[in-house]
Amino acid sequence: MINNGIINNKIIEVRDVHFYYGGFKALTDVTMDFEKNKVTALIGPSGCGKSTLLRLLNRMNDLIDGTRVEGRVLFEGENIYDPHVDPVEVRRRIGMVFQKPNPFPKSIFSNITYGPRLSGMTRRDELGALAEQSLRRAVLWDEVKDILSQSAMMLSGGQQQRLCIARALAMKPDILLMDEPTSALDPISTAKIEELIEDLKKTYTIIIVTHNMQQAARVSDYTGFFYIGKLIEYNATEKIFTKPDVKQTEDYITGRFG
Amino acid sequence: MISVKNRAQHSSSMKWRYIKQRLFFAVVTSAVALIILSLGGILSYVFINGIGVINWDFLTQHPRDSMTAGGIMPAIIGTFYLTLGAIMIALPLGVTSAIYLSEYAKQGALVRIIRIGINCLAGVPSIVFGLFGLALFVVFLRFGSSILSGSLTLGILILPTIIGASEEALKAVPQTFREASLALGVSKWQTILRVVLPNALPGILTGSILGIGRAAGETAPIMFTAAAFFTAKLPHSIFDEVMALPYHIYVLATAGTHIDQTRPIQYGTALVLLALVLGVDLIAIVIRGYVRRRKRW
Numbered sequence: 001m002i003n004n005g006i007i008n009n010k011i012i013e014v015r016d017v018h019f020y021y022g023g024f025k026a027l028t029d030v031t032m033d034f035e036k037n038k039v040t041a042l043i044g045p046s047g048c049g050k051s052t053l054l055r056l057l058n059r060m061n062d063l064i065d066g067t068r069v070e071g072r073v074l075f076e077g078e079n080i081y082d083p084h085v086d087p088v089e090v091r092r093r094i095g096m097v098f099q100k101p102n103p104f105p106k107s108i109f110s111n112i113t114y115g116p117r118l119s120g121m122t123r124r125d126e127l128g129a130l131a132e133q134s135l136r137r138a139v140l141w142d143e144v145k146d147i148l149s150q151s152a153m154m155l156s157g158g159q160q161q162r163l164c165i166a167r168a169l170a171m172k173p174d175i176l177l178m179d180e181p182t183s184a185l186d187p188i189s190t191a192k193i194e195e196l197i198e199d200l201k202k203t204y205t206i207i208i209v210t211h212n213m214q215q216a217a218r219v220s221d222y223t224g225f226f227y228i229g230k231l232i233e234y235n236a237t238e239k240i241f242t243k244p245d246v247k248q249t250e251d252y253i254t255g256r257f258g
Numbered sequence: 259m260i261s262v263k264n265r266a267q268h269s270s271s272m273k274w275r276y277i278k279q280r281l282f283f284a285v286v287t288s289a290v291a292l293i294i295l296s297l298g299g300i301l302s303y304v305f306i307n308g309i310g311v312i313n314w315d316f317l318t319q320h321p322r323d324s325m326t327a328g329g330i331m332p333a334i335i336g337t338f339y340l341t342l343g344a345i346m347i348a349l350p351l352g353v354t355s356a357i358y359l360s361e362y363a364k365q366g367a368l369v370r371i372i373r374i375g376i377n378c379l380a381g382v383p384s385i386v387f388g389l390f391g392l393a394l395f396v397v398f399l400r401f402g403s404s405i406l407s408g409s410l411t412l413g414i415l416i417l418p419t420i421i422g423a424s425e426e427a428l429k430a431v432p433q434t435f436r437e438a439s440l441a442l443g444v445s446k447w448q449t450i451l452r453v454v455l456p457n458a459l460p461g462i463l464t465g466s467i468l469g470i471g472r473a474a475g476e477t478a479p480i481m482f483t484a485a486a487f488f489t490a491k492l493p494h495s496i497f498d499e500v501m502a503l504p505y506h507i508y509v510l511a512t513a514g515t516h517i518d519q520t521r522p523i524q525y526g527t528a529l530v531l532l533a534l535v536l537g538v539d540l541i542a543i544v545i546r547g548y549v550r551r552r553k554r555w
Contacts, residue, residue, distance in 0.1 A: 060437065060440070065365060091442065092443025095441065100434065102434040102435065102437065103438075115444060118448050118452065167438075167442065168442065
């Protein structure tokens with residue numbers, strides 16, 4: 001059962017979306033709303049299309065040759081696949097954190113200020129303030145405040161991932177997309193990031209793809225279960241993890257397959 | 259009985275395998291030895307025959323007495339100008355082509371054809387480049403036999419090397435860097451400029467330096483387009499002819515009236531040219547080593 005009706009304050013509306021990688025159909029007729037300032041988790045077995053959907057929301061799939069989208073993705077009511085929409089502008093407002101931490105081989109400071117600088121912020125004091133603010137939001141400030149000029153590659157994996165979150169936050173996006181942000185991290189770093197997500201949802205809308213069902217249950221308000229390119233069930237996380245409507249969902253979350 | 263017989267067969271087949279392995283290793287090792295020996299042979303032969311004439315005057319004086327005495331300074335300068343010109347032409351052209359091919363062009367038939375074209379260009383004999391340069395730059399564009407014509411010809415000659423190396427270097431930049439930048443709402447061009455190119459630069463430089471080595475050592479492309487047997491003065495403009503090291507060796511060894519008398523100078527010039535090219539290659543190796551140590555992805 002897809003309960004889009006429970007979403008009141010919609011920030012993104014996915015409407016009748018089909019998606020193709022060349023001849024391969026990765027998503028079939030997905031219609032799904034996302035609630036503002038909540039955490040929505042997308043779960044499902046590998047290859048189910050959850051990451052594909054996530055990357056559709058900020059047009060990252062544009063970068064792959066031979067892909068095709070049908071349907072509409074409305075962000076604050078405007079279709080981001082409309083020909084006159086600039087994907088660069090979309091990505092400025094919808095940030096993304098990837099599966100593997102991917103800091104640039106530059107200093108910590110340059111990593112944070114990279115985006116803002118290229119969108120026109122040049123004053124050193126402004127950039128400095130923004131860097132501090134972003135790093136504080138990502139709960140990394142205390143660990144790196146004295147080594148801002150050192151290479152980001154020196155940080156641990158967990159720190160790198162929080163740096164990537166800070167880097168995304170520095171663009172002041174409305175939405176933060178997270179593609180399995182903790183799958184490459186140890187349990188302690190994972191816990192830190194989950195805490196961070198809890199805190200960030202006050203200001204941001206977060207959509208997170210995860211393989212880890214406990215994580216989805218812990219951090220999200222809504223959960224969508226995908227299977228073979230289809231949205232099978234979408235509901236409040238509590239409902240999905242206690243009394244799912246669909247047998248497939250129950251089988252998946254109880255570990256019977258996937 | 260049967261098992262004993264099997265074991266005997268087994269051990270004899272093991273022995274044969276062992277012999278095969280030894281044989282194969284011997285072949286491989288001798289191939290390497292042959293290569294190193296011939297390289298060492300050439301280098302030491304040139305070194306032994308050439309070192310005698312090398313001194314400060316040889317490197318800083320003009321030739322005298324119909325080339326039988328004096329130095330090769332104008333040829334060193336000429337080779338420097340030609341190589342510098344070639345790299346100034348080929349580097350921007352090659353790097354931008356590589357950016358197009360690896361970052362912008364839709365991978366398909368057209369790009370495949372362009373790549374084949376570039377590879378063919380790399381396989382064209384250098385004398386053909388020389389004739390092409392003669393026809394286009396010297397005659398048609400009326401640049402005459404000059405540094406400009408020679409640099410353009412050498413530039414085209416080393417273009418495939420530079421495109422190839424640059425493309426490899428661009429491809430070696432992890433896709434995750436591009437994604438990270440684009441996901442921050444940075445345009446594709448800015449992403450290439452700020453993230454991809456800086457990380458590809460060391461590889462591009464290595465390729466370019468190898469190109470420099472090639473350009474410095476070629477004779478045929480400059481034979482009709484730039485090189486002079488003898489110039490009384492150093493060049494004043496890019497429209498002047500120049501002497502060049504490889505051409506100097508060539509004419510002294512084949513066309514002069516004092517071929518035997520100038521033999522030591524020929525070897526000396528060859529030694530200088532070799533040292534220059536090897537030196538440039540060494541720089542490439544050092545840069546590559548330095549970057550490999552710094553790289554952490």
